[in-house]
Amino acid sequence: MNTAPIALPDEFQFSQSSLQDFVDCPRRFYLKYIRQLRYPAAESDPLREFEEQMERGKQFHQLVHQHLIGIPAEALAAAIPDDTIGAWWENYIAYGLNDLPPKRFPEITLSVPLAGRRLVAKYDLLALGDHAVIVDWKTALHRPKRERLERRLQTMVYPYVLARAGAHLNGDKPIAPEMITVIYWFAEYPQQPEVFSYSAAQFERDDAALKALAADILRRGEAEFELTENVDLCLFCSYRSLHDRGVKAGNVLALDQDEEGDHFEIDLDLDQIAEIEF
Numbered sequence: 001m002n003t004a005p006i007a008l009p010d011e012f013q014f015s016q017s018s019l020q021d022f023v024d025c026p027r028r029f030y031l032k033y034i035r036q037l038r039y040p041a042a043e044s045d046p047l048r049e050f051e052e053q054m055e056r057g058k059q060f061h062q063l064v065h066q067h068l069i070g071i072p073a074e075a076l077a078a079a080i081p082d083d084t085i086g087a088w089w090e091n092y093i094a095y096g097l098n099d100l101p102p103k104r105f106p107e108i109t110l111s112v113p114l115a116g117r118r119l120v121a122k123y124d125l126l127a128l129g130d131h132a133v134i135v136d137w138k139t140a141l142h143r144p145k146r147e148r149l150e151r152r153l154q155t156m157v158y159p160y161v162l163a164r165a166g167a168h169l170n171g172d173k174p175i176a177p178e179m180i181t182v183i184y185w186f187a188e189y190p191q192q193p194e195v196f197s198y199s200a201a202q203f204e205r206d207d208a209a210l211k212a213l214a215a216d217i218l219r220r221g222e223a224e225f226e227l228t229e230n231v232d233l234c235l236f237c238s239y240r241s242l243h244d245r246g247v248k249a250g251n252v253l254a255l256d257q258d259e260e261g262d263h264f265e266i267d268l269d270l271d272q273i274a275e276i277e278f
Contacts, residue, residue: 030225091190101129
């Protein structure tokens with residue numbers, strides 16, 4: 001069994017999604033980013049409803065982006081064909097941009113060096129003024145608990161990268177960590193955003209944690225990218241049948257709100273929407 005450190009593909013960049021995959025299941029990280037294996041198992045059942053939900057999320061993000069670059073809301077609303085997206089859009093117009101700083105950068109990418117690679121953050125919206133706000137639009141079916149979001153790599157990576165790489169958006173003045181706020185805004189729960197403040201102490205902790213996480217990935221040999229012990233995560237992983245972790249996908253639509261949306265948030269909360277190039 002090969003235990004020599006693996007070689008990441010030349011084009012590989014760290015991101016909140018790739019780091020989350022590693023934390024959730026090192027083997028999934030290996031198959032997805034090192035082997036670049038696209039295993040053909042469905043991630044969620046029922047597949048058609050899942051694909052429709054994904055498409056709605058993509059369309060909503062595109063609408064918001066178009067609005068933020070100057071297309072009138074009325075013109076965009078007139079072309080919305082789906083009642084669910086229409087309801088999300090009305091919620092966004094009413095509540096999505098409340099109290100944000102005036103200088104706004106939609107769908108912007110920043111990156112910083114990490115372990116000889118780049119750590120990339122693709123933001124739905126950065127709003128700058130006397131403070132800096134990161135906004136992430138969420139179209140998940142259920143609103144996760146704060147503790148779940150707090151543990152997500154996205155909550156660590158986004159403010160960390162902005163603190164290190166945001167000066168050129170701020171008149172070449174560094175953005176101090178204590179100026180940064182992360183807002184998760186939920187299209188289904190427009191008046192219940194989740195807000196996280198940042199700090200210099202948190203930045204130092206995140207700097208150490210992210211460097212350690214990247215070093216852990218780079219030191220591992222193939223055999224050390226082990227399967228997660230939490231088999232519940234396998235319900236929504238496209239590699240589950242490859243490792244005898246079941247052949248039938250979990251049903252996202254059957255998850256109770258009281259279950260925190262754990263599975264949906266782990267792999268299917270449309271985090272990938274934040275990494276779509278518009």
